[in-house]
Amino acid sequence: MSPIACHASRFKRAFLTLLLLLVGAPLFASPEEDREAFLAFFSGRFPGVPLEQYVHGSMMLSEDALSQYESIMDFPPFQGDIDRGRMLWEKPFANGRTFADCFDDGGRNVAGLYPYYDEANDRVVTFEMALNACLKENGEAKLDYGDRSTMGVLTAYARTLSDGMAMNIKVDSEGARKKYEAGRAFYFRRIGQHNLACASCHYTHAGHYFRDELLSPTIGQAVHFPVFRGGEFLFTLHMRYQRCMEALRAVPFAAGSEELNNLEYFHSYLNNGLPLKASVYRR
Amino acid sequence: MRLSSLVFAIVASLLHNPLPAGDVIENNSRVDEGRRLAHDFDKGNCLACHAAPTDPQAITKANIAPPLIGMRARFGDRQALRSQIWDAAKRNPETIMPPFGRHKILSNDEIELIIDYLYTL
Numbered sequence: 001m002s003p004i005a006c007h008a009s010r011f012k013r014a015f016l017t018l019l020l021l022l023v024g025a026p027l028f029a030s031p032e033e034d035r036e037a038f039l040a041f042f043s044g045r046f047p048g049v050p051l052e053q054y055v056h057g058s059m060m061l062s063e064d065a066l067s068q069y070e071s072i073m074d075f076p077p078f079q080g081d082i083d084r085g086r087m088l089w090e091k092p093f094a095n096g097r098t099f100a101d102c103f104d105d106g107g108r109n110v111a112g113l114y115p116y117y118d119e120a121n122d123r124v125v126t127f128e129m130a131l132n133a134c135l136k137e138n139g140e141a142k143l144d145y146g147d148r149s150t151m152g153v154l155t156a157y158a159r160t161l162s163d164g165m166a167m168n169i170k171v172d173s174e175g176a177r178k179k180y181e182a183g184r185a186f187y188f189r190r191i192g193q194h195n196l197a198c199a200s201c202h203y204t205h206a207g208h209y210f211r212d213e214l215l216s217p218t219i220g221q222a223v224h225f226p227v228f229r230g231g232e233f234l235f236t237l238h239m240r241y242q243r244c245m246e247a248l249r250a251v252p253f254a255a256g257s258e259e260l261n262n263l264e265y266f267h268s269y270l271n272n273g274l275p276l277k278a279s280v281y282r283r
Numbered sequence: 284m285r286l287s288s289l290v291f292a293i294v295a296s297l298l299h300n301p302l303p304a305g306d307v308i309e310n311n312s313r314v315d316e317g318r319r320l321a322h323d324f325d326k327g328n329c330l331a332c333h334a335a336p337t338d339p340q341a342i343t344k345a346n347i348a349p350p351l352i353g354m355r356a357r358f359g360d361r362q363a364l365r366s367q368i369w370d371a372a373k374r375n376p377e378t379i380m381p382p383f384g385r386h387k388i389l390s391n392d393e394i395e396l397i398i399d400y401l402y403t404l
Contacts, residue, residue: 193387195381196379196381209343209347210332
């Protein structure tokens with residue numbers, strides 16, 4: 001081989017390697033590689049903060065915020081909403097069965113398995129969808145995913161039955177992987193008049209101040225919904241996504257839409273291993 | 284004696300240069316309007332990401348983007364600052380600064396007022 005040809009092939013190899021690094025790496029990163037990359041990034045951003053503290057979101061960075069949180073959680077002002085959810089959960093259907101009959105162990109330690117990929121219907125199933133499926137199976141009317149006073153309060157109770165369970169999302173088939181990738185693409189896609197992605201604030205700038213609010217990291221977010229903002233306004237995870245989209249001046253997808261279900265699937269996978277804690281106070 | 288000559292000098296300069304004094308007033312109101320737009324949550328909302336440490340009215344903890352300081356030194360060319368506000372991605376494709384002009388978050392006039400304010404920082 002002439003020195004020039006050798007040179008050319010070396011260039012070609014370098015070019016192909018570069019191309020693989022640029023294009024191949026993000027395309028072929030497995031969900032577990034994603035999660036590890038996010039963990040590594042955040043542990044670099046927040047040295048010395050133990051992983052279990054991430055469930056507190058940005059409050060993990062402020063002792064004052066955390067002590068305020070703990071004193072509010074001693075006597076949550078939103079306990080009434082959780083109690084209303086409990087009444088819905090325990091109220092027998094017309095056929096005498098209840099929500100607890102639809103889930104393993106009466107609905108204890110199940111929420112961390114959602115969302116999961118439903119192979120038969122090629123779709124992501126959220127915990128809220130499972131609650132609606134339970135209503136349908138028992139001949140009851142389904143609830144609106146965007147209604148705080150029904151689905152909202154129901155999950156505010158039902159999810160507390162899984163408090164302490166580790167998030168345990170599986171992406172283990174080609175179909176599941178496609179939904180995960182759809183959620184991942186949404187997370188990184190710039191949207192709205194402000195042209196920002198989820199990643200802009202909750203990855204790239206996590207832990208930085210947005211005016212006087214600390215931006216929370218993506219890991220730790222998906223395990224603590226619903227939240228009660230200001231101690232009174234219930235937000236399910238999808239309602240919180242919608243609030244973010246409104247802030248970016250994008251038209252929000254509906255609560256319970258396929259887009260938000262896929263986003264929740266990706267988001268929840270990144271939160272794998274963290275303990276669930278539903279119905280918490282947030283600013 | 285020295286005080287009265289200073290007063291005389293000021294009065295004389297005002298009498299002889301009425302136009303510049305008018306410009307200063309005009310300019311101050313542009314800066315005030317620019318400040319209002321820059322601080323407004325629904326307009327520039329600059330303080331969401333930038334601190335402005337030399338402006339006591341700019342109350343924010345923001346540290347996402349560089350502080351707004353020494354703006355005349357950093358952007359001697361007004362067009363460069365205009366372009367940065369219009370669409371910051373031209374200079375840095377990774378920026379998260381919203382394209383205020385390109386996406387019509389601010390009008391051209393509003394951008395000019397904000398620039399007048401920024402040049403006081």
